[in-house]
């Protein structure tokens with residue numbers, strides 16, 4: 050398995066998140082109390098950049114229609130908040146994160 054450096058820990062302080070590139074994929078790395086998690090960065094509803102949203106605990110909220118995803122599992126917590134519509138959306142893929150020294154590494158293959 051190949052590990053790829055995508056960021057340094059100083060770039061993602063506690064309770065912050067950052068979008069990184071892993072080959073052609075966009076990945077969101079979130080720091081939850083010093084533990085790093087990685088899920089897809091593109092909202093599965095309409096393709097918005099999740100890193101522009103908000104992170105509260107393990108929940109990232111999409112900036113456009115407020116869908117919520119669990120950064121530890123990639124699972125949808127709640128769907129888009131659109132009046133009179135309840136579209137189903139997919140979970141985000143997850144990625145294996147490792148920290149070596151000051152480097153944040155991702156496994157080149159997504160885990161789910």
Ligand code: FES
Pocket residue numbers: 092093094095096097111112113114115116128129130
């Ligand atoms: S684009 Fe993310 S909830 Fe609609």
